[in-house]
Amino acid sequence: MSTDHVVTGDGPEPVVTDTDPIAASNPIPTPAATPPDVVRCAYLDLVVTDLAASRAFYVDVLGLVVTEEDDEAIYLRSFEEFIHHNLVLRKGPVAAAAAFSYRVRTPEDLDRAVAFYSELGCRVERRPEGFAKGIGDSVRVEDPLGFPYEFFHEVEHVERLAWRYDLQTPGCLVRLDHFNQVTPDVPRAVKYMEDLGFRVTEDIQDQAGTTYAAWMRRKPTVHDTAMTGGDGPRLHHIAFSTHEKHNIIAICDKLGALRMSDVIERGPGRHGVSNAFYLYLRDPDGHRVEIYTQDYWTGDPDNPVVTWDVHDNQRRDWWGNPVVPSWYTEASLVLDLDGNPQPVVSRTDDSEMEVTIGADGFSYTRKGDEAKGFKLGHTL
Amino acid sequence: MSTDHVVTGDGPEPVVTDTDPIAASNPIPTPAATPPDVVRCAYLDLVVTDLAASRAFYVDVLGLVVTEEDDEAIYLRSFEEFIHHNLVLRKGPVAAAAAFSYRVRTPEDLDRAVAFYSELGCRVERRPEGFAKGIGDSVRVEDPLGFPYEFFHEVEHVERLAWRYDLQTPGCLVRLDHFNQVTPDVPRAVKYMEDLGFRVTEDIQDQAGTTYAAWMRRKPTVHDTAMTGGDGPRLHHIAFSTHEKHNIIAICDKLGALRMSDVIERGPGRHGVSNAFYLYLRDPDGHRVEIYTQDYWTGDPDNPVVTWDVHDNQRRDWWGNPVVPSWYTEASLVLDLDGNPQPVVSRTDDSEMEVTIGADGFSYTRKGDEAKGFKLGHTL
Amino acid sequence: MSTDHVVTGDGPEPVVTDTDPIAASNPIPTPAATPPDVVRCAYLDLVVTDLAASRAFYVDVLGLVVTEEDDEAIYLRSFEEFIHHNLVLRKGPVAAAAAFSYRVRTPEDLDRAVAFYSELGCRVERRPEGFAKGIGDSVRVEDPLGFPYEFFHEVEHVERLAWRYDLQTPGCLVRLDHFNQVTPDVPRAVKYMEDLGFRVTEDIQDQAGTTYAAWMRRKPTVHDTAMTGGDGPRLHHIAFSTHEKHNIIAICDKLGALRMSDVIERGPGRHGVSNAFYLYLRDPDGHRVEIYTQDYWTGDPDNPVVTWDVHDNQRRDWWGNPVVPSWYTEASLVLDLDGNPQPVVSRTDDSEMEVTIGADGFSYTRKGDEAKGFKLGHTL
Amino acid sequence: MSTDHVVTGDGPEPVVTDTDPIAASNPIPTPAATPPDVVRCAYLDLVVTDLAASRAFYVDVLGLVVTEEDDEAIYLRSFEEFIHHNLVLRKGPVAAAAAFSYRVRTPEDLDRAVAFYSELGCRVERRPEGFAKGIGDSVRVEDPLGFPYEFFHEVEHVERLAWRYDLQTPGCLVRLDHFNQVTPDVPRAVKYMEDLGFRVTEDIQDQAGTTYAAWMRRKPTVHDTAMTGGDGPRLHHIAFSTHEKHNIIAICDKLGALRMSDVIERGPGRHGVSNAFYLYLRDPDGHRVEIYTQDYWTGDPDNPVVTWDVHDNQRRDWWGNPVVPSWYTEASLVLDLDGNPQPVVSRTDDSEMEVTIGADGFSYTRKGDEAKGFKLGHTL
Incomplete structure (x- = not known):
């Protein structure tokens, strides 16, 4: 019944497809077990090397709310959050992500998480008292991509500060929006995440079928996490949302x-x-933080997937402003369940940076332009 | 584990409770059947008496997008919508709401809708070809409260205009947000809606336990529909959302x-x-339209319910500006499945208008103020 | 060469005229002396009865910057100001305005002020050391309308906090915009102000030629002060400006x-x-404060004057929302140079409130509407 | 009495001075004649090579209002303008600026303009019927810097569309804000402009006393025009203002x-x-257009001048984002009074681009940082 397409100005980009053509080399098997019912991305457990410097950045500059803190860790939340925290800053020797934590719908979903990852042969650890303050029974795993994933249901409720305009700042962060992960083989990652119950909302491909990145959601926004092609496993960024664009400018x-x-x-x-x-910042350890606002509803079961051409110069910035190389190449380490950094595996597929702004790469503003279409003054 | 509360400035209002104390006179029985899995409010089928006048209002003034139209009906959608329409303007002799339509997750949910309402003894009509253009297999019912509810899954996809900034206006409407219904007995209505799978997010009560209104959701916003206490069944309003506050001011x-x-x-x-x-408008037939932006995430299973005191002068307007009487008393008729207006039954519980701005009513800005606390200049 | 008119939607209102028909009963004579060259409204000297309560309002709530303070007075400025203050809160027994202070272009303009008001027979007092901290040589007068006007040139410079986004709040006040004065005979007041070098930018009249209010400027905005018809001399309000509309909503x-x-x-x-x-607030003494943003350039010598019909329901609120009676009737006393309240003289011309929302008054949304055109729900 | 300084975060930059140290090589003599009293920059007369393409850009994309047009020229104004136009697009063989036009206070100021420029030995042409439609008696000169300057007082009034929200777009341009000119010797240009009655509000210098750019005003904003050091005479850009930041984002x-x-x-x-x-665009001929909002009041006679260090990486972009080389090097030709392009003279003073982002240049975020302080990812 449907012919999905988004016409943007003069051309057929971005193309929208209802099927996602995923390559299938070295696939992660689909478990027979029912996956846990993930409600949303809930918090990031982040190791920082200088707790005071990180506090200055996340609390004094960005204005996240301190739920509680001690000499080892600071528990932060956004203004519309009612669970204990969205971010843990934890003092440690190596700046890295210790856990990407998702809230699940019921306590029983933790059993499902154990079964799901056990079947995949992953290392699984369950702690009834939780791994972080304010969180109850939790499961942490080293997932098939090498990321430390956490699942929990029980959580301490705290004041939702949505109505506390007396405390809010011009750049007020209101919600945790998503994670973004770097992994070498995006289709392989997507397939696993789909088994976990996530759905692709958008992706970046080329004509040859290479996938450069994919956005996936449980909650009905564009994503709870994205898989960005690159050397991984690494954390690309964590994103908080504001209400309006001027809040981001205020930051x-x-x-x-x-x-x-x-x-x-x-x-x-x-x-x-x-x-x-959007806006991307780097914290004192180099961890990347995105500030983000105004994506769209994706909660219908047949929500159209938007596929962008990797050479479309408006895919990552609608105004065609250049992406700085560091954004493509730098990311944070992730830890295994013993707290040691996971080894980073190189991407072998084409690099988005190389095919777009590298010596032999190209981008266009209008598909079919004769000139390569680099933006005026664009020399990156 | 949790102690939910929202502290707003100087006092304990609004109070947040995890339980909702629902009165139980003349209850609607809970069906044994599984309810349909409702994804979200999807469209309103609205009878208008002058199609050209309504088109001028919804298209020329508010800027809704015409998906298609003929001499009998106009099918309109918001800019981020990808299904065929969010609003049908249908020419008819009596201005009224012909259907409150919800999208369900799967085609099988239509069978569930039939079973659910049949068990309740409701009149049920199913049309494989749909009741409205662009919509496939659909079920319409006269629900236990007298409202014409519709459920559908199949729908024609159309262009999502989210990226079409070349077409967007200063007051661009981006999503259908919710319905609002008037019904005499709010707790009775809430109980039925909970059986249908909705959850209460906020409500207005008094110390004596009277409930004046309740907000209920399937999608993770504050509501897909609300039940407002009053003479009913009637349509109180339909609400569209904008991205930012300045969009509403632009309207x-x-x-x-x-x-x-x-x-x-x-x-x-x-x-x-x-x-x-928010902003409330009245269309050429007097149908009420709300423009709305920036409520909060409610998708967690234990999302705290916020209960407001009916005498709190900030419950309906956080700035204490008066609610005009027409907003309390006027609403649109709803139709039965034959297209005849449903009779309106009077509310017997206390009226929110009477207990707050009526001769014996009162409102306070700060609980416990000696003075009744009418806002400066407030004579309504 | 020009035909000035502003067409707003469906009719010729507001009418724009290049001449202002001023009534001429009991006129204030035009001095032979050259008036002082006023640059702009600069600060209000305001007597408050509870300095701590006023500080809480202006500093803690509205976020004005304290330049300096002692037990008797607080000197406040807005974020883009570089002179010592825009508002003095001065402790006193009677809440009242002690001086409306204007900055003049040169030190010599003080001599001109003395000559101008002496010729008018006004009481004039000059203090080389100024009447307020941070201000040098100043002239204060009891003007022909009974208002305490001040003129100064010398002033202490302080840090302009325009770039200090680290200190700015969501409702940041950036400039003093204008005063608004209540006086019985508006044309008489306008004639005097024109002699002082001010120009009318907009006014409200009726068909019979009664003028209800007039806006006058030296700086090229809509006004440095306005004359509002009513019992006077009284201070109607002082207005600060923000950058954007959302700043006002944040307040x-x-x-x-x-x-x-x-x-x-x-x-x-x-x-x-x-x-x-706009937004109107009342401080702890009942002094009225407007928050204001986005009027237009009026600096051309032939800037068209906009005249509004007093019965046009959009003249004071473009959205037709009602003006509360207190806004028309309440205002602050002003002091003479001895610090005693000036007696208030009644307006004898028609009252804007009476002719618009009084028992025999009327307002229209569209000129020529048969119905009186009260806004839906409007019962004021 | 004053010590002017702006403290921005951690250091004394930008420095504010009350005196401007102007170099004095080859100075333009100060005329004995009184300069004309300039009210504001009023319009730019711009030659474009493809009138239809330019119309598409300025009218269809940017939404400027067409006052009138014919086969040779299009007369455009912004939404709050009441004079005939702010921009003339005139068809011609060479893309260039034909006149920078200023409005003067009185008809007599044209005589003053003639005398002022005649004394400077400039070519002067006066046309009682004006050089452009809608404009009366006008004087055009080839000024001492080689720029075609125009002065006029008489002008046709047109509808000020400030209240016409029904016509306004999301990126609505409300005022002409300023011009920006490229000239080799900035201090020489500033000295001449000061003789013409302009005042410096801000400038960019280095420790050695080289001035790289200066902003000058008649109306009380930061500028009516700026002098940017470079090969000239050339037009750097014309700037229109919007009300709010989101309007610029909408563009x-x-x-x-x-x-x-x-x-x-x-x-x-x-x-x-x-x-x-701000935002900088390039029109179909490469003419640069700035969209601009929210500078500050500069109308006091002792308005503090802000001097920025050329190596301060926040001077041109407060967020430290890099300036693209084209912005420094490209600009539009200007015409003499016969319509021929003026020859371009090279700048011999240091180049801002070379000393900041050139091979031997440097910029800092914090003065005194050991590292050169290039922004993360900044490779320009």
Whole structure:
């Protein structure tokens, strides 16, 4: 009944497909077990090397709310959150992500998580008292891609500060929106995530069928996490959302006033993928934080998938502004369940940076333009 | 583990409870049948008496997108919608709501809808070809409260105009957000809606336990529909959302420029309930339309319910601006499946208008204030 | 060469005229002396009865910057100001305005002020050391309308906090925009102000030629002060500006969070006159404060004057929302140079409130409507 | 009495001085004649090579209002303008600026303009019927820097569309804000402009006293025009203002939707100089257009001058985002009074691009940082 397409100005890009053509080399098997019912991405457990410096960044500059803290860790939440935290800053020797944590619908979903990952042969650890303050019974796994994933249901409720306009700042962060992970083989990662119950909402491909990145969701936004092709497993970024675009601009303005503009890595800008307004920052350890607002509803079962051409210069920035190389190449280590950094495996598929802004790469503003279409003044 | 509470400034209002104390007179029985899995409110089928006048309002003024139209009906959608329509304007002799339509997750959910309502003794009609253009197999019912509810899964996909900034206006409507229904007995209605799988997110009560209104959701926002206590069954309003607050202000400014400011019934303002920024308009038939933005995530299974005191002057407008009487008393008729208006039954519980702005009513800004606390200049 | 007119939607209102028909009963003579060259309204000297309560309102809630303070007075400025202050809160027994202070272009303009007002027979007092901290040589007068006007040039410079986004709040006040004065005979007041070098930008009249209010400027905005017809001399309000509309909404939201929504007297809304977005608050003494943004350039010598019909329901609120009676009737006393309240003289011309929302008054949304055109739900 | 300084975060940059140290080689003599009293920059007379293409850009994309047009020229204005036009697009063989036109206070100021420039030995041409439609008696000169300057007072009034929200678009341009000119010797240019009655509000210098750019105003904003050091005389850009920042973002979003993102040259961003939010576009001929909002009041006679260090990486973009080389090197030709392009003279002083992003240049985020302080990922 449907012919899905998004016409954007003069051409057929982005193309929308209802099927996602996933390559199938070295696939992760689909478990027979029912996956846990994931509600949403809930918090990131992040190791930082200087707790005071990180507190200054996340609390004093970005204004996240301290739920509680001690000498070892700080538990932070956004203004509309009612669970204990969305981010744990944990003091440690190596800056890295210790856990990507998802909330599941029922306590029984933890049993499902154990069964699902056990069947995949993953290392699984369950702690009834939780791995982090405020969180109850939890399961942590080293997933098939090498990422430390956590699942929990029980959690301490705290005040939802949505109505506390007396406390809110011009750049107020209201929700945790998503994670973004770097992994060498995107289709392989997507297939596993689909088995876990996630759905692809958008992706970046080329004519030859290479997939460069994919966005996947449980909650009905563009994503709870994305898989970005690159050397991995690594954490690309964590993203918090604001209500409006001016809130993101206010964060930039404040960073300028604090003479910290060098923490702005990329943006602000409008994404092509997701249609959201964005900003990327780097924290004192180099962990990347996105500030994000205004993507769209994806909760229908037949939500159209949007596929972008990797050479479309508006896919990552709708205004065609260049992506800085660091954004493509730098990311944070992730830890195994013993707290040791996971080894990083190189991507063997084509690199998005090389095919677009590398010596032999190209991008276009309008498909079919004779000139390669680099943006005016674009020399990156 | 949790102690839910929202502290707002100086006092314990709004109170948050995990249980909802529902009165139980003349209850609607809980069917044994599994209810259909409702994804979201999807469209309203609205009878208007002058199609051209309604088109001028919804298309020329509000900027909704015409998917298709003929002499009898106009099919409209918002800019981020990918299904055929969110609103049908249908020419008819009596201005009324012909159907509140919900999308369900699977085709099989239509069978569940039939079983669920048949068990309740409701009139049920199923049309494989649908009741409206663009919609496939559909079930319409006269529900236990007298409302015409529709359920469908199959739907024609159309272009999602999220990226079409070349077409968007300053007051761009991006999503259908919710319905709002008037019914005499709110707890009775809530109980039935919970059986249908909805969850209460917020409500308005008094110390004596009277419930004046309740907000209920399937999608993880504050509501897909609300039950407002009053003479019913009637349609209180349909609500579309914008991205930002300035979009709503732009609609007001445009109405002023068109010398149509008298269609602004109430607002703009900030709701206490839902925390959203709002505006209420009246269309050429008097049907009420809300423009709405920025409520909060409610998708967790233990999302805290917020209960507001009916005497709290900030519950319906966070800034304490008065609610005009017409907003309480006027609403649209609804039709039965033969297209005849349903009789309206009077509310016997206390009236929110009477207990707050009536001769013996009162509202406070701060609980415990000696003075009744009418806002400066407030004479309504 | 020009035919000035503003067409707004469906009719010729507001009418724009290049001449202002001023009534001429009991006129204030035009001095032979050259008036001082006024640059802009600069600060208000305001007597408050509870300095701590006023500080809480202006500093803690509204976020004005304290330049300096002692037990008797607090000197406040807005974020883009570089002179010592825009508002003095001065402890005193009677809440009142002690001086409306204007900055003049040169030191010599003080001599001109002395000559100008001496010729008018006004009481004049000059203090080389100034009347307020941070201000040098100043002239204060009891002007022909009974208002305490001040003129100064010398002033202490302080840090302009325009770039200090680290200190700015969501409702950041960036500039003093204007004063608004209540006086019985508006044309008489306008004639005097024109002699002082001010120009009318907009006014409200009726068909019979009665003028209800007039807006006058030196700086090229809609006004430095306005003359509002009513019992006077009284201070109607002082207005600070924000950058954007959401800043004004943020102030409302914060007042709600603090359970202080009852200080919101009127708005937020869009003015017809001035086209600005506005909000009116009342401070702890009842002094009225407007928050204001986005009027237009008026600096050309032939800037068209916009005249509004007093019965046009969009003149004071472009969205047709009602003006609360207190806004028309309440205002602050002003002091003479000895610090005693000036007696208040009644207006004898028609009252804007009476002719629009009084028992025999009327307002229209569209000129020529048969119905009186009260806005839906409008019962004021 | 004053010590002017702006402290921004951690250091003394930008430095503010009350005196401007102007180099004095080859100075333009100060005329004995009184200069004309310039009210504001009023319009740009711009030669374009393809009138239809330019119309598509300025009218269809940017939404400027057509006052009138014929086969040779299009007269455009912004939404809050009441004079005939702010921009003339005139068909011609060479893309160039034909006149920078300023409005003067009185008809007599034209006589002053003639005398002022005649004394400077400039070519002067006066046309009582004007050089452009809608404009009366006008004086055009080839000024001492080689720029075609125009002065006029008489002008046709047209409808000010400030209240016409029914016509306004999401990226609505409301005012002409300023010109920006490229000239080799900035101090020489500033000295001449000061003789013409302009005042410096901000400038960029280095420790050695080289001035790289200066902003000058008649109206009380940061500028009516700026002098940018470089090969000249050339037009750097013309700037229109919007009300809010989201209006500028809407223009970017629309350009993306139209697959015209390659016309975005730089931004959006926050300027250090002027504190305004900005965007630079290039029209079909390569003429540069800035969209600009929210600078500050400069109308006091002792308005503090802000001097920025050329090595301060936040001077041109408060967020430290890089300036693209084309922005420094490319500009439009200007015409003499016969319509022939003026020869371009090279700048001999240091180049801002070379000293900041050139091979031997450097920029810092925080003065005194050991590292050169290039922004993360900054390779320009």
